[in-house]
Amino acid sequence: MPRANRLILAHIWVAVLAFGVAAAMAVMQALSRANLEVPYRSARMYYMSVTAHGVLMALVFTTFFIMALGYAVAQRENGEIRWLRFGWIMYGIAVTGTVMAAWAILTFRASVLYTFYPPLQAHPAFYIGLTLVVVASWGWCASIIASWRESRRRRGESPVSLAMHGTTANAMLWLLATIGVASEMLFQLIPWSLGWVKTVDPLLARTLFWFFGHPLVYFWLLPAYVIWYALVPREAGGKLFSEPLARVTFSLFLILSTPVGFHHQYQDPGIPAAWKLFHTFNTMAISFPSLVTAFTVVASLEVAGRLRGGKGLFGWIRALPWGNPVVSSVLFAGLLFMVGGFGGAINAAYVLNSVVHNTAWIPAHFHLTVGSAAALTFMGACYYLVPRIAGRELELGLLAKVQPFLWFLGMVLFSFTGHIAGLMGLPRRVFATDYAGAPQAEMWHTLTSVSALGGIVLFASAGCFVVVMIATLLTGKRTAVVPIEWAEPLSPPAGGFRKGIWDRLELWFVVAVVLVILAYAVPVYDLMHLTRYGSPGFKPF
Amino acid sequence: MKIDLYERVWMWGVGVMLALFFGSLANASIRHGFHPPSHVETIDPKKVFQNPLFSRQGVTVDAGGAVHVSVVGMMFAWLPGEMVLPAETPVTFHMTTVDVIHGFQIVRTNGQSMVIPGYVSQFTTSFKPGDYLIACNEYCGVGHHTMASKLKVVPKGSWQQPGALTSTAGVADAAR
């Protein structure tokens, strides 16, 4: 086994274990919101578990998987990973940070949810632990960018692979985005939780958080897009419909992902409306590359379906290999993402947001995006990657086959009811939904019950994934290590593609920085020059 | 760069759709004045009850006849716990908090705003007659799901303008 593969598998292990714990936390929440009495049900337990679920799923599972995939892409590109020992040191830092944060959460010292808005104040280990994870991810970004530069040198006039291009765009996007959360942690939350400063400004903290929080969404999605573009067309038996356009979309994501954070703060005081509208405009712009991706990916799948003998307007859909979990998970991820994307356009709509903000609509929405488009794609990719990298056959293949179908069913039950309950005003993140018997709360009851049923189905699906992964990693029959194979473009020009302006990611990084300055410099400067009163910490949990 | 004809049609379609989305939002906000609550004003969260706007919570009518509501959020209650408002009348809500962040949400209306310590939130909306639940929609601690109050909206004609302010000063004193 190549030495780099051990590092990749070490990341996969953390991702799978974090996912398993987080999924167990989630099923309890779904039951609790349906007002069902389950063992250990209490408000304190509920808010702790929401924190654990959010941090372990959205920050730990995703980040470790994305780092594993990035290393696998770099390994495929150059036959080795740059700075392997450095990679192990970063891995050690990330695991240490995860353990610190998990300890603080599971011992009820950090029930501040994964958005950790001050003046709710967690134990310093929570903030320091998460900061270590981010610092380690910077090391990963440096390694990816080094691999990208090496590939560019080696390939001369032809561009790097599409997967490498997308992965590098994501690493650069992450470096820019994490400036926000790192400043929040280092200048506000860590000194404040250690008692070195007495107060922090909660609005500035929210602004820094959402500077990071929206590009975080793209940090999750871009690796999924890499899989959709570069892996799935071939796995489905077809070709990538259009490679040059795919490169453009990744560069556009790098440019546009960050200057949009105020669309999470539409309901905040202290930020003038005009700046919120400016971020709305950028938000509409960032929908463009996602919608282009939708076209190219569906077109590639149609190519695959027709090559497999599918006929007629929709016959190609049935001809796709639905029994292959690598493909079916992406098909379901894409279907759910279409619904999630339209919901997202409603969240982003400056005016309509007042109807859905902080209601059950919001978690229902992001379980279709990060929870399906990203997480389900990652699970599907694991069925492909882990056997190849570990040099083992996939164990319990039947469970792997069923898993994406269960996820789809569970998500439809959980998420569609959540959207409706949100439109009916049910707040998100509440332990119980009965509001002391208020008549307005009765209409939510059926919906939260169906939602709970969805939670159980999702938990069964998550269980399948975790069992398949652990069985494969520990007991899968040993085979040769097989390299990843990327999809081929449908009609490449004679002599192959040539490098173009959209391949110059360093240029687009600079453009992204300029846009961020345009979007944030003035409102943050104005905020800092208000007469502000800081807040001391509160620990009501 | 060679782009397929279908792709080009799709890209133009998407571009036009997004332009329409943004255009209609900009039109609603710039021409018709629809904005999310974006009031810019700060307040010392330790001295909320000394502030004339919040020393008494509840409904008032200003010299020009406009209806105002002052609300203070705290773990885990909205003050006042109950209020009565006239239907089909613009009402301006002023909100702040003495401790952590809360979310003021009048269920099944577009009336909501984040309430952040150190800042004053404000929005104006009007209601149909009926009984409304006001919830907290931002996690604020272990009692978050119990944080609620009641709003009764009555037909304009039968609404009684509060003579003296709806005083909950006693509660406020206790909480100070």
Ligand SMILES: [Cu+2]
């Ligand atoms: Cu609250």
